[in-house]
Amino acid sequence: MNNRVRELRSANGWSQAELAERLAVSRQTVNAIETGKYDPSLPLAFTIARLFGLPIETIFDPDA
Amino acid sequence: MGSLKCYLRDVGPASLTYFASVGAAALLSRDLEPGLLRLAVAALPLPAIVWMAIAEIRRLRRRDELRQRIELETMTIAFAVSFGVITALTFIGFYGAIEIPFAIAVVIMAASWTGAQIWVRTRYRYWWFQSNEDGR
Numbered sequence: 639m640n641n642r643v644r645e646l647r648s649a650n651g652w653s654q655a656e657l658a659e660r661l662a663v664s665r666q667t668v669n670a671i672e673t674g675k676y677d678p679s680l681p682l683a684f685t686i687a688r689l690f691g692l693p694i695e696t697i698f699d700p701d702a
Numbered sequence: 703m704g705s706l707k708c709y710l711r712d713v714g715p716a717s718l719t720y721f722a723s724v725g726a727a728a729l730l731s732r733d734l735e736p737g738l739l740r741l742a743v744a745a746l747p748l749p750a751i752v753w754m755a756i757a758e759i760r761r762l763r764r765r766d767e768l769r770q771r772i773e774l775e776t777m778t779i780a781f782a783v784s785f786g787v788i789t790a791l792t793f794i795g796f797y798g799a800i801e802i803p804f805a806i807a808v809v810i811m812a813a814s815w816t817g818a819q820i821w822v823r824t825r826y827r828y829w830w831f832q833s834n835e836d837g838r
Binding site: 662663664666667669670673675676678679682 | 766767768769771825826827828
């Protein structure tokens with residue numbers, strides 16, 4: 639599943655560690671999501687969407 | 703808090719109790735004749751094993767979700783591998799000429815778990831020394 643997490647994080651000027659702290663997960667989790675190695679759980683995906691103020695489907699693309 | 707300190711806080715008391723009860727059981731059972739009393743003494747570490755399991759599960763539930771995923775995948779792979787190897791060795795022991803000691807099962811389980819940890823962590827690029835901040 640493709641996602642725009644890296645792009646949105648960079649646009650906000652946050653490091654992976656800063657985003658991880660805001661999401662209450664480890665930096666490795668953020669890295670694994672950004673590189674597409676790990677698809678987040680539904681609660682975490684909603685937290686990410688809420689943090690960036692965007693609908694979940696504009697961040698995560700299940701068809702890619 | 704460092705990961706070793708966290709680990710010792712969460713699992714340390716249970717582990718110490720386990721090692722103490724194993725030592726006590728070994729010492730006490732030396733002079734006992736086979737029977738119910740010796741069986742009861744040999745079972746001394748069981749409550750500590752249950753405590754350790756509960757402590758480990760509680761600790762795992764506080765980790766972040768990728769870490770939980772890694773542990774789940776590791777346990778799944780390690781169980782499958784060790785079960786297969788131990789079953790194969792059991793049959794070799796039954797029908798083959800070689801005698802395989804039962805204690806080898808513990809080594810196989812530990813080796814399977816270690817191998818699976820390395821494989822899964824490599825896949826997610828999640829190394830031991832980067833995991834200080836993965837507790838909630």
